[in-house]
Amino acid sequence: MEPDLFTAAAEDRQEKDPTGSPLAVRMRPRTLDEVVGQQHLLKPGSPLRRLVGDGAGGPAGASSVILWGPPGTGKTTLAYVVSKATNKRFVELSAITAGVKEVRAVIDGARRASGGFGTETVLFLDEIHRFSKAQQDSLLPAVENRWVTLIAATTENPYFSVISPLLSRSLLLTLESLTDEDVRGLLRRALTEERGLGGAVTLPEDAEAHLLRIAGGDARRALTALEAAAGAAIAKSEDEITLATVEETVDRAAVAYDRDGDQHYDVASALIKSIRGSDVDAALHYLARMIEAGEDPRFIARRLMISASEDIGLADPTALPLAVAAAQAVAMIGFPEAALTLSHATIALALAPKSNAATTAIAAARADLRAGAAGPVPAHLRDGHYKGAAKLGHAQGYVYPHDVPGGIAAQQYAPDAVHGKRYYEPTRYGAEARYADVVEKVRARLRGEESGG
Known part of the structure; x- marks a missing residue:
């Protein structure tokens, strides 16, 4: 059984008779030009364009497309637009809920539709990165034999999340985030077009x-919010x-916030300074302002x-x-769920012990370099893995720390x-208190002061 076929049929009916269908459905692009x-x-x-046979060169001939x-x-x-432009049957599956059984059912249905009615099928598989290697392997026969397009x-890098045989047979298209202008x-358009709100409100x-x-x-999300607001205005x-x-x-x-202006930097600065000051509640306030303003979660x-x-540094080595991990999760899941991850990280960082010692x-080290305090690398530390190095004195006299009791050799680095x-x-x-104790002992040992070991 292929429930998504019925969904696709319902959407076709909604486009032909938009009465009562959601604004987002009514404004669905019908051609590539409307995307x-x-x-x-x-x-x-x-x-x-070539994939749908639009323009010189005809169809691109790809049997698989990956949208990243x-x-x-x-x-x-x-x-959906590709399926309509090529007059193909559209079936949608999600890798979150579907498995090999569902994929095979769709493929079998596609073969029957092709053999019995001459109808080709577009199989849209959302979040393919959630499929295991074995599950992705199950798609190969259908792709190779062109039983389906x-x-x-995927929201993840396909070079890491999609198997090579499938990737090599695919046209990879990278999508970019929609801008505010988009x-x-x-x-x-939704406000003025007849299939939208038809000019009923401004x-x-x-x-x-x-x-x-x-x-x-x-x-x-934009169209859903617009529809709700328009309905309320018309009702009044x-x-x-x-x-x-x-x-x-x-x-x-x-939210009074211009993410391209001064407040973008002011609120971001306030977030970091609140974390630095360990005020978890203020930090969450500024995080919420950035999220509500539509800030890019990756920037946060x-x-x-x-x-x-x-x-924080070494005061809590788990902070970085x-x-x-939070940044990786945010890149994988996006909003709205990414807000939870950002909250998790913000709370942990705000409540962590603080140290700017690494900063x-x-x-200080870079300042010395800029002031000219550099000098040559000590001869005993230089590379000795080439002919003639010994004659130059390179790597001569180097003490291998693992050969010394305690693992710390008294030599100049x-x-x-x-x-x-x-x-x-x-x-x-x-946790940096431990490093404070260790570093003094190590420095003493490097100076050859055995009492410091």
């Missing part, structure tokens, strides 16, 4: 800006969707990774791995110009 954003994929003669991009960039829409979507254009700039913040680059016999109406319908207050995650090293240490300089000054906060 919002992704202009790099839609140029004349592009592989996507962030959530909300129109991967499903592109697959496979269009697979979504703004879609909103304005949308002032402040309300439009709030809808863009709510959307966060997601076209469906108003011909304008005010900011207050938008706020009422989406239950979200407008990058700031948290910087904070982990700049302000946690921040990196000041590298700053730094150039003469900075020998004896102390760049790292650990704090006594958190």
